[in-house]
Amino acid sequence: MHNVDWMIIGLYLLLCIIGVVNIYAADFNPVNGAFFDLSNRSGKQFLWLGASLVIGLGIMSFDSKFFRTMSPVIYGIITLLLFAVIFLARDVKGARAWIDIGPFKLQPAEFAKFATALFLSAYLGNIGSLKKVEESSIEDIGRRLSRFIRGKKVFSISDIDFYGQVLPILIIFLPMALILGQDDTGSALVFTSFFFVFYREGVIGRIFIVGLMAIVLAIITLMYDKHVAFTALGVLAILVYSSYIKSTKMAIGTISSLFVFLVLMAIFDWNTSLNTYILWGWILINLIVLLSIPHLWKRIERSVILVGLVLSMGYVGMLEKAYTILQPHQKERIEIILGKRHDKSVSFQTDQSLNAIGSGGFSGKGFLEGTHTKGKWVPEQSTDYIFCTIGEEWGLIGTSLVILLFVALIFRIVQKAEMQRSKMSRVYGYCVASIFFIHFLINIGMTIQIMPVIGIPLPFISYGGSSLFGFTALLFMFVKFDSQRLDVL
Numbered sequence: 001m002h003n004v005d006w007m008i009i010g011l012y013l014l015l016c017i018i019g020v021v022n023i024y025a026a027d028f029n030p031v032n033g034a035f036f037d038l039s040n041r042s043g044k045q046f047l048w049l050g051a052s053l054v055i056g057l058g059i060m061s062f063d064s065k066f067f068r069t070m071s072p073v074i075y076g077i078i079t080l081l082l083f084a085v086i087f088l089a090r091d092v093k094g095a096r097a098w099i100d101i102g103p104f105k106l107q108p109a110e111f112a113k114f115a116t117a118l119f120l121s122a123y124l125g126n127i128g129s130l131k132k133v134e135e136s137s138i139e140d141i142g143r144r145l146s147r148f149i150r151g152k153k154v155f156s157i158s159d160i161d162f163y164g165q166v167l168p169i170l171i172i173f174l175p176m177a178l179i180l181g182q183d184d185t186g187s188a189l190v191f192t193s194f195f196f197v198f199y200r201e202g203v204i205g206r207i208f209i210v211g212l213m214a215i216v217l218a219i220i221t222l223m224y225d226k227h228v229a230f231t232a233l234g235v236l237a238i239l240v241y242s243s244y245i246k247s248t249k250m251a252i253g254t255i256s257s258l259f260v261f262l263v264l265m266a267i268f269d270w271n272t273s274l275n276t277y278i279l280w281g282w283i284l285i286n287l288i289v290l291l292s293i294p295h296l297w298k299r300i301e302r303s304v305i306l307v308g309l310v311l312s313m314g315y316v317g318m319l320e321k322a323y324t325i326l327q328p329h330q331k332e333r334i335e336i337i338l339g340k341r342h343d344k345s346v347s348f349q350t351d352q353s354l355n356a357i358g359s360g361g362f363s364g365k366g367f368l369e370g371t372h373t374k375g376k377w378v379p380e381q382s383t384d385y386i387f388c389t390i391g392e393e394w395g396l397i398g399t400s401l402v403i404l405l406f407v408a409l410i411f412r413i414v415q416k417a418e419m420q421r422s423k424m425s426r427v428y429g430y431c432v433a434s435i436f437f438i439h440f441l442i443n444i445g446m447t448i449q450i451m452p453v454i455g456i457p458l459p460f461i462s463y464g465g466s467s468l469f470g471f472t473a474l475l476f477m478f479v480k481f482d483s484q485r486l487d488v489l
Contacts, residue, residue, distance in 0.1 A: 003483040004060075005416060011409040012460060012475055016052075016468075018402060019386070019461035020045050025368055026382035026389045026463075041382050041463050048465040055469060056476035064484045067477065068122045068424060075119035075171075081108040082178035109187040110470035112175040117431035117474065120171050120194060124201065125424025168198070186454035189442070193434035200430050214315065221316050229316045234284075349385070352377045353447045357391030357399070364395030382463040384455050387447045402461070406440045416482050425481040432478045436471075 024035055024042035037043045059067075067074075085099060085108055099106045176191040221229045356372035359365070370392035372378060378385050390398045410433050417429025436459055443458040445451030457467045 003486070005412070005479055005482055008409065008412055008416070008475070008479055008482075011405055011412070012472075015402075015405055015409070015460035016049050018390070018405075019458075019463075020049060021367075022386055022389045022393075022461065023382045023463045025370065025393055026373055026386060028368055028373075044465070045463055045468070048468050051465075052468050052472040056472050056479075059473060059476045060480050060483075062480070064425075064481050067118060067480075068125070071115075071119040071122040075115045078108060078112050078115040079175055079178065082112055082175055082182075085109075086178065086181045105466070107464075107466035109175075109179045109182065109184055110464075110466040111473070112179065112187075113190060113435055114470050114474045114477070116172060116175050116191065116194070117428055117435065118477065120168060120197070121424045121428035121431055123171060124168060124197075124427050125422065184455075186442075186456040189454060190435060190438050190456060193438040194431060196434040196437075197427055197430045201427065217312065217316060230313055233312050233316070349379050350446070350449050350453060353385050353388040354449055356388040357448065360392040360395040360398075362396045364391075364393045364398055367393055369393060384443065384453075384457060384462060385447055386458055386462045387444050390461075391447075403444070406436070406459075410436055410440070413478060416478070416485075420481065420485050422481070422485065425478075425485060428481060429478050432474055435474065 020042055023045050024040070027041045029040070035042055036046060038047065081099075088099060099108065172191055172194045176188050179188040179191075217229060217233075220232060352372060356370065356378055359372065360370075365371070370389065372392055373381060373389050378388055381389055387399070387402070390402055394401075413429055413433040413436070417426050417433065420426040420429060439456055439459050442451050442454065442456055443462070446453050457464055459471045460468065
């Protein structure tokens with residue numbers, strides 16, 4: 001146990017202990033209330049904590065080079081398990097994610113996070129850094145789009161960095177797709193956290209700006225209507241093109257006329273179909289006028305704006321189509337989060353969770369004194385909604401402590417990741433930090449109604465053997481890498 005970061009281990013143990021204590025509170029039964037009774041969830045979680053520590057010690061006993069060598073094998077085995085789950089697992093609350101092994105249920109998706117992080121970091125560590133996107137490549141995109149419009153050859157096979165960019169994305173998407181096939185949307189969403197790693201390893205920030213804009217556009221589309229989103233895109237395109245007009249008067253005139261027209265449409269209920277078409281006619285006229293200005297087309301990359309407008313409109317149309325194929329309960333949850341509806345029968349769980357947290361006040365009601373918890377008002381309170389137990393019985397002090405412990409753990413992992421000599425270890429550290437951050441953000445956000453209910457656990461605290469084993473393996477692997485950071489891997 002040489003060079004082990006005991007701070008990370010200490011934070012891990014504190015979170016696990018908080019988890020066991022609050023699982024006991026969430027499932028407390030005065031008739032059969034023994035803390036270590038294996039018929040209770042707290043007893044089972046304590047047993048699984050012991051097994052997790054054995055897993056952690058087992059990982060620490062191996063050399064880091066062993067895991068780098070075995071990473072493709074581990075990834076392959078877990079991928080095959082994920083594939084088998086689709087056909088062999090039984091349905092549990094709409095998801096087919098668990099395999100029965102005797103009296104236990106195993107969820108391979110929890111181990112897939114560890115396997116994917118390990119294989120991805122080993123792969124990126126072997127091929128070197130991700131190809132950075134240079135600033136000049138924006139102009140290159142413009143030239144390629146211009147060639148496409150003119151019917152000429154745009155790409156050759158040599159332009160595609162398959163090994164540096166495409167294959168790493170495929171490594172992430174393969175288990176993600178298989179988990180989606182299990183109807184486990186929450187676990188699949190966690191895999192998007194790996195893209196934070198790409199940013200650290202050289203992917204330009206513009207890509208993430210585009211991703212943020214896509215999220216904003218998706219929210220607008222879901223909250224209002226595709227016509228509203230189309231209009232917003234058209235207005236944005238006009239504003240961008242106007243910024244390239246050399247004549248200040250013409251630019252001001254274009255923007256002013258558009259603004260006046262928007263005001264008039266708002267007065268006369270522009271959300272109606274007729275007014276929408278009239279507005280879009282006005283937008284198209286503005287675009288045609290702007291695009292007729294010669295100097296705007298002297299710089300080829302300006303065509304990106306037009307193509308981006310077309311692609312964005314296609315994206316909006318795709319979103320609207322995809323929304324129609326969601327399950328009714330998924331639509332209801334999204335609409336509740338967006339404020340489009342408030343259905344007590346659908347939001348009951350989150351409403352009770354928020355009430356439980358709020359009722360705790362500053363210092364909480366006390367251990368085993370939570371009325372919402374005792375009354376079992378919050379379903380799944382020991383699993384996905386464990387945070388509301390902490391809020392009710394320990395108040396703001398307890399919830400703040402948990403948040404600070406998670407922040408400290410994530411910050412420590414990132415700090416240690418930057419200290420690694422091995423690129424594999426650094427990438428793996430960022431994978432671990434990103435996974436914990438997504439789980440922490442979504443789970444707590446879900447209990448206080450700022451995130452949709454997608455059913456992912458709070459690491460080390462929520463009840464569940466598979467999740468605890470997976471998170472423990474994920475964390476202890478990094479501790480092992482860090483303990484050997486002075487070695488050349």
